[in-house]
Amino acid sequence: MSTVRDPIAVVLVANTSDRAAALRTSLERADDRLAVEPVATVDAALEILRDSPVDCVVAIGRPAEPTGLPAVEAVRDRHPALPIVFCPDAALDASGVAEAFDAGATDVARASTDSDRAPVLVRRISNAVASARAVAEAERQRDRLEGFVHGVSHDLRNPLNVAQGRLEMARSEGDLEHVDTAASAVDRTLELIADLLTLAKQGERPGELEPVELSAVAEECWANVATGDATLVVDTDRRILAERGRLKRLLENLFRNSVEHGSTGSRTESGDSVEHGSTSSRVEPGDAVDHGRDDATVVVGDISPMYTTTRAGAVLPSGFFVEDDGPGIPEDERDRVFDVGYTTDRDGTGFGLNIVSEVASAHGWEVAVLDGSRGGARFEITGVERED
Incomplete structure (x- = not known):
């Protein structure tokens, strides 16, 4: 042993x-x-x-x-x-x-x-x-596999069914416009497969962790995301122990989520209906349907350790947060935003925040969503070991 x-x-x-x-x-x-x-x-x-x-x-x-x-x-x-x-x-x-x-x-x-x-x-x-x-890790991986299989079976079936149906219509009607729709559905399938492969890799336990300067990685990740006129504020000088590549994936997904959802309007949450012309379709949970606003502000900062009176639990988890000034996420939806396939954006894959959760879990960190100090969403990553 x-x-x-x-x-x-x-x-x-x-x-x-x-x-x-x-x-x-x-x-x-x-x-x-x-x-x-x-x-x-x-x-x-x-x-x-x-x-x-x-x-x-x-x-x-x-x-x-x-x-x-x-x-x-x-x-x-x-x-x-x-x-x-x-x-x-x-x-x-x-x-x-x-x-x-x-x-x-x-x-x-x-x-x-x-x-x-x-x-x-x-x-x-x-x-x-x-x-x-x-044993706990085996159970975690089993739960990941179950979620992964569910995501594959559910999220790939829909666009493939669309492609199959449109190709049948193209054969029977001779209308090539159906082929264009089928091609779009296939493109959607390939996008989902790419995200699923990324998701599968992020949950694996990292090897050796290295000291990483959080502010430098945050700035680098911000440059990799389409942020428009949004502003990044980095308020940390912390060096943390992490696998750099997966930390970048976590930050990029959080930045993308904050910028795309930092809208002056409300987020469209699980179960809301969105009008498309004369019909209404039910949108699945997680990303905002609107495109966000260009002047959103995203802040990265420290969560300082808190001390208790016992030695065995002497320091409560510390870490960092990513916070935006958008509409926030309703409390009754917060446990679901990390689920596989959770999205309210009909063009989203619903894997962005689940990848964040997988990266955190693989490092032994905890991730939670709370109210931000300016009314937006605040994602807290705790249990992060720092290098002083």
Whole structure:
């Protein structure tokens, strides 16, 4: 089992505070990836789990003690996928180990403040966390595949059906105008295929990350997007760790979204009808139907870290934002804008913001859309590691 390189936040539930403090020091000295938060009760552990990101819980005590198997059971009941290492005060026989696993323990190991033995527990914790992260990544990729297949089957079928129908009409009626419509539908299909291939690549985990100057990349991406007379304001001097190519894809898609949708009118959202001559057609969710205004302003800035009172969750996620001064996105639509195929623009493919989400997720970042400070849409990317 391979171990993880990223920081590991551990909550240590121990029966005595002195022992907990000593074990915390021992573990953190043995591996500087660990940030250990000792607590005396399971309720305190559950409170941290509710408010802060935690990678592993270590429960120390005799099986029947509150910090023993009852703690394991309580944590497992509320957090089914969280790694839990149970450290009994005394050696367990086979039935005792089985009881620990039945209670929900991921692993059973002896806890010791001895500097020679601490690395053993560190390895058990690291292996448990690596396994949990691998499972989470597999589930993420499965969800991506399901969304990808849905996008292919749904979004490619429509233009191909149009092309097929028009070619049949051209054969039966001898009208070459039907061929032009069929050709446009084929062009649309090729555009969708290109975006789907891009989407498939963006969600793969990046290899080695490099320090990237966010302001320089933002300026470069702005030059690559048709922005008209729109203005970019960059208010950051942050260097972040990212894969440069995919970060550029994320920023370019956000800039394009902001400029195209930064309209003086309202965005057309999911389920709205748009008039086309004497008929009305239902437009699918995400991009604006209007073409935006030329004088839109887009801002890129920092999200500064916020500190909590616990060590395991000492710093709340920091990152950066991209904000426009357009009409914004209604709150009840915000969870859907990142879905595959979400678009209200009949000429859009609906993959732009989904690609943003995929790039963020592949880096281990979170992306959310909120109200902007000037009434527009604000996209926040958090969990971004910075190079100070």
